[in-house]
Amino acid sequence: MKPLVLPDADISISFVRATGPGGQNVNKLSTAAQLRFDVAGTTVLDEASKARLRVLAGRRVTDEDELLIIARNHRTQEGNRREALARLQALVEAARIAPVPRRATRPTRASKQRRLQTKAHDQRVKQMRGKVRDRD
Secondary structure (H helix, E strand, O other): OOOOOOOHHHEEEEEEOOOOOOOOHHHHOOOEEEEEEEOOOOOOOOHHHHHHHHHHHHHHEOOOOEEEEEEOOOOOHHHHHHHHHHHHHHHHHHHHOOOOOOOOOOOOHHHHHHHHHHHHHHHHHHHOOOOOOOOO
């Protein structure tokens, strides 16, 4: 499966002030990236993939059905923008993969025999744990 190209119309990025250490830049520059992806309005994903994306994203999906990713690990806008886009791409790629349906299987005859032999062995071991009687 080749990587999906997300249209720019579905993505909006804004920059806000980051928290944490960073010296004077924290108070002056807006470097943290807030990426919003319109899950409901996108045309590149089918409904099943959108549902899986909502589950994978969890609390990051807003009431307006937008996926919100906040990246603030880098000191530059460009670094945070790249990180946010990479995280979005990874989530979308994971959501595109449909889970493989489970096929019911039955235990083999040999595995049944091993289970019964183990049970019988454990039963004998536990019977031997009783009190020792004197033979007078």
